[in-house]
Amino acid sequence: MSALKYAVFGSGSWATAIVKMLCENLDEVGWYMRSIYTKEHLLKEQHNPSYLSSVEFHLDQLKLSNDINEIAAYADVLIFVIPSAFIHSELEKLNVDISNKTIVSAVKGILPETGLLLGEHFHENFQIPYDNIGVIAGPCHAEEVALERLSYLTISCSDKKKAQQLAKVLESHYIKTKTSDDVIGTEYAVMLKNIYAVAAGIAHGLGYGDNFQSVLMSNAIREMKRFIKKMHKMKRNINNSAYLGDLLVTGYSTFSRNRMFGNMIGKGYTVKSAQMEMSMVAEGYYATKSAFKLNEKNKKKTRLPIINAVHEILYEGKDAKKVFLKLTDKLD
DSSP, X not given: OOSSOEEEEOOSHHHHHHHHHHXXXXXXXXXXXXXXXXXXXXXXXXXXXXXXXXXXXXXXXXXXXXXHHXXXXXXXXXXXXXXXXXXXXXXXXXXXXXXXXXXXEOOOSOBTTTTBOHHHHHHHHHOOOGGGEEEEEOSOOHHHHHTTOOEEEEEEESSHHHHHHHHHHXXXXXXXXXXXXXXXXXXXXXXXXXXXXXXXXXXXXXXOOHHHHHHHHHHHHHHHHHHHHXXXXXOOOTTSIIIIIHHHHHHHOTTOHHHHHHHHHHTTOOHHHHHHHOSSOOHHHHHHHHHHHHHHHSSSOOOOHHHHHXXXXXXXXXXHHHHHHHHHTTOO
């Protein structure tokens, strides 16, 4: 179907889901995973031992490697799905020239070391032209991809043809796709929705009900709009699925790890104990610090009551109950 070679970097649930989607349409998919154990288990048992273990792969479709350079050299389109907290150290291992390749971010966060979106990081450090940078956004949970429940993806790239090519290799009877040229906006949205999901979880853990949650989410989408507009002004409809849809599924779904993390915080867990309890990375924790710092850099700060509240709880050690009591007066 496609002469281009595709590869996925990462071995978590979202990476596994993307490999599954690609395998619906491609004869071979490159897959880099850091863990030798995960690779060996997959070769023996045909499934990821830690994430979406119900998904069985045909091994003849996979080019597996623990060597990031081998997979980077192999593919034309490199899809990165490594958590933002770990991607910087992984990219430091890259020594092959990738300047002529298409880079796709499915990372739901900002690089903490640089404060850059993944696309910006690749542009500045690997000389990738912006036309060769794309983003995969939801609303889409990996767990529902595993179950082949109908899901929607938004593929963003300033080069429309590249966006359409990627959309084509990801779509199937259970995946519908649409394209967008708002690369920076969708990448910020993917990061921000995790913070709001943490907020929704905290609210649930504190005992707030559905009425408050609906007010929280409607304020969250307006706050997201203000933040993205400040960072990257262009015409966009914030009510589209890549923004509002992704926010809603992450804020309300029982599959949402960020909501789960927030729920524990609301119930009185410390950040450390909540992280230890979870086997998956809650991107919203790291995203909160990044978003807060980005806003602090602005001479004219954007009004971000929800992000600020989550930052106070996660990073300033403030009592969640008291912070949310104050937050309720700032929402409308």
